[in-house]
Amino acid sequence: MTRILTITTGLIVVAAVLAGWFFFWPAKLTQVQASPNQPAGAALIARGAYLTTAADCESCHTAPGGKPFAGGRAFKLPFGTIYSTNITPDATTGIGQWSDAEFVRALHQGIGRGGEDLYPALPYTSYALLSTDDVLAIRAHLATLRPVATQQPVNTLSFPFNQRFVLRAWKLLFMPAQPWRPSPQRDAQWNKGAYLVEALAHCGECHTPRNVMFAMKRSEKFAGAVVDGYKAYNITPDPETGIGRWSDAEISAYLATGHAPGHGGASGGMAEAIKFSLGRLPRDDIAAITAYLKTVPPQRSALSPPINPNPTTLASAAPWLPAAESGANPTGRRIFASACASCHGWDGSGRQTGNASLRGARSVNDVEGANVIRTVLQGVAVSSPTGAMPAFAAAYSDDEIAAVANYVIGHFGGKPGRVKPQDVKAARN
Template sequence: MTRRWKIILGVGAAAAVVIGAPLTWHMLPPGPFSFVGGRNVSLAEYGGPSPVGVPAQLRNASLVERGKYITEAADCAACHTTTGGTPYAGGRAFRTPFGTLYSPNITADKETGIGTWTDADFVRAVHQGIAKDGTRLYPAFPYESYSLLTDDDVKAIRAYLFSLPPVRAETPANAMKFPFNQRSLMAFWSFFYNPDKRFRPYPDRSPEWNRGAYVTEALAHCGDCHTPRNLGQALDNRNKFAGFVVDGWNAYNITQDRDSGIGAWTDDQIVEYLKTGHTVGRGGAGGPMAEVVEVSLSRMAESDIRAMVTYLRTIPSVRTPDLPAPKAEAASDSHRKMTGTSDARGKQVFQGACVSCHGWSGNSLLTPEATLIGARSVNDISAANVALAVLSGIERPAPGLSMPSFRRAYTDAEVAAVANYVTARFGAKGSALTAKDVAELRAQSEP
């Protein structure tokens, strides 16, 4: 071998180690329970009350009733229903960087739904992401979380879906770009990222913690939105629950960090937020989180919500620099921070369209739900969720007051101006959202 070749090979090998090791580390994140430590056991070996299935008060209910609870807790309706459409009839579009994907019809219709699927077909799809005909499914269907579900719980879901009237609804064809339209490639994805292992309880933790772990990870799959993803689109559990972006909305840090996470919230505040989509002094749920509350969390037993809180309390803290501790009161107009570029227009819009509900102090005189002081969104330096709240509005269940959508009323520049005004006035640090940023958010949140 010539000296030149030796040098090239030597440098190549060194580069492979230097680049390869961190890349492998990045590409192969640990599982959802890697933070726990300690021993876990199979359900059969676990001595405590069962952490799986339905809450105690439903244990003797019919299979269909148990299935209903589990289906709602697993939030299957959110993705398999279009706005205003029949639940579970599919057709909802998922815009990914790799193209557009539509959720299928999962009602019992024999031709356009899953009416011919057996228990075994269904369990394989939910655990492994493989359809009845052997087609590989994209992980937009979060089967890496659902693979933690017991077979019995998945069968209960099927029993419930099959108890509903079948709906004839053809699923629109996907428009994925090459090479992502090659479904067989998902076999590699599953090989690396879906271990296809059922939940194993931790005997050293309390029964409530174990129930919370099952509900949070296997059923509610909170990490699907709140955990960042790596380059392979797998959950980066080293930054578990540290926050991610869904359809432009920031799904905030829900680790125990006191400033940027929910470490400073009381248990009751977290419970109230999850059950009702709002908690006094900390703001409310808009966008995708409002939907999770509506179709899933608000229908769950309080014992399960409390168990989730017990589990969430043990998630390691991660700090997000763009999410400072919420500020306790509004800044005055003369404050230096209030002199951002589009400030005058921002104030005008606020005065014309917002102040009647939100007040100059940020403390609403109409309803505590419209109080902006203390809300994460106005303390988020990106202001994305503020702009999205303005564009899309926020529906609150009756008899609550809803926030109207201003999508048609204001230009991108005006939405940016009012968002920057709102964060500067009511938040810890003013944002610098541009009209171009708003144009992107507008496209991502197109109804």
């Protein structure tokens, strides 16, 4: 009896020591060196600038109305809010004093300068696939920015999520084992596209569903997920619920400009990715991303609704004139007529700009209207010079926004919208 007790106690002590070692042992810092292929001087800075754009560091590290790269943008999680940090070269509030090794460790392993574990809101599960040369090039470019001193807001995470060491176990389970390696069976364009999509542009961070542990489900890659309340739809080649019926030219147009003829436009996080990153990339890169996307395994997704490109509601409408519609939803129709029709027109082709065309858009075919509600509340500002959409959060009540959302879904998607005022209320918060 006493022997069993001694053995059990012994085992508990050993387990406790091992756990303590695992969680509290200081994170290692490995020295890093660029390969002989790394460019130098101005060529290095230019490569770093390109990579910083392709990796979209700016949109997350800039607060609304704040200085670029100076951080402070809030990320609301179910258990609190965390803020992005200042990555300008300011010596005290930015990363001016960081060594190259510390910078590479942050992007490859999600570890901060003091050895603390970083939250995966910094998408290091994707950046771990970047080559060390490329991370060093990004570092070199960031070092040329003008230093900005900032007051960093304090994170408000609740226990146990404010215990950063918990992330160590998470990372052990979900980090990729090694940087991305080109596939010799594929051509150069495919390999370029794969590296852009998987490592730099981190499309999966928004478009891949997550498991209960908040890690990307590899078996459902790109099948669609919810981000900040927006649905980031299925981008696999499934013909009904994905982009299998989009031509290469349409996919490329959407990624480069935020709009594809016959498929509507981008809003939410996608509009931002296009504004800060994809819309600034060379055409070759966009073509490579498109080529790669066409080769990922198709997935059917319940999140992405099938599209009705020719609803009967649009058959008799002209740009300036609504169709003869049944009198249902007079509130929605009245708001659309006064606040929306001048840009969007009645026949779905978009008036002042083709960018405002709604026929064929996934968002208006989604009876739950997740993206329609949020677009109306927050507006859309894409890089496109042809005009943005204003925010209507302050202009209308929850009931009115639900009514106009259901009108838009019914009219342009040809389906009965199911948006309730409570959904609008929830989206406001």
